Amino acid sequence: DVLSEDFDEADMQAAMEASLRESQGPLKASMPATAGTTGPLSCPKCTFVNPPGRRTCDMCDAVLSHQEVEVQDPDEDAAALAAASTVASPSRGQDVSTTGASLKGATGDELETKGCQYELVAVIHHHGQHAFAGHYTTHVRRPGRDSDKRHWLHYNDSVTRKASETEVLEEAAKAGYILFYSFSEATTTAPRSSSKNRPRA
Known part of the structure; x- marks a missing residue:
């Protein structure tokens, strides 16, 4: 097929983007955006903590969605763990x-x-x-x-x-x-x- 003269540069760009979305498969093309989240997201598959705005897990490539649980601030989480710590000394008696x-x-x-x-x-x-x-x-x-x-x-x-x-x-x-x-x-x-x-x- 010969391209018509009406097919301008904008149409060519749109066709290339559509082709790219199709090559990435249905999951990648329809992934929900996570840009609205303010904190890192925990992957539901491997529990890896991903930076905010990621669409797929950096560790296992699982799809992240806006429904994933936002991770607490690491400093707050560490402080909570430290506050709940129990001292193990002495070990006997x-x-x-x-x-x-x-x-x-x-x-x-x-x-x-x-x-x-x-x-x-x-x-x-x-x-x-x-x-x-x-x-x-x-x-x-x-x-x-x-x-x-x-x-x-x-x-x-x-x-x-x-x-x-x-x-x-x-x-x-x-x-x-x-x-x-x-x-x-x-x-x-x-x-x-x-x-x-x-x-x-």
Whole structure:
């Protein structure tokens, strides 16, 4: 076919743009614009945080829409995580006081709990600025009564290595996400005697 003389430069440009849209496929051509969003968008497929205005994910090329959840300001998110952090020190002999609480014995007598001792046995660490994206590593204490058998292991994907207790506590203070404790002992007093049980004089 021969082009007609009426086919000007503007028509040629429009035809080229239409051809380009068709070559990108139906999803790419009909993508909703995300330019109206004010913050970065989290990809629904891989959770990668994309800059504002992106139409596709920089990591996996998934289509982003205006319906995706806007990501909070990284500084606000990090501050919220830091505020919710729990200190993991000390790792042994943690006294969780339960003064005023009572336990029921087999006979129904009340026992006052003086304190409960807990030991830190594992920590899951979160590395990243956002709670819903990042990398997770784990420290786990190997059980044992002997100090040579009882040590910490660090798991990072397929890599496992020994770790010092100091390293565990330092990393837990910075990036601790979930801390696991094991109950070690509770000290209790003898049952309280009542006036009914006292011998008569």
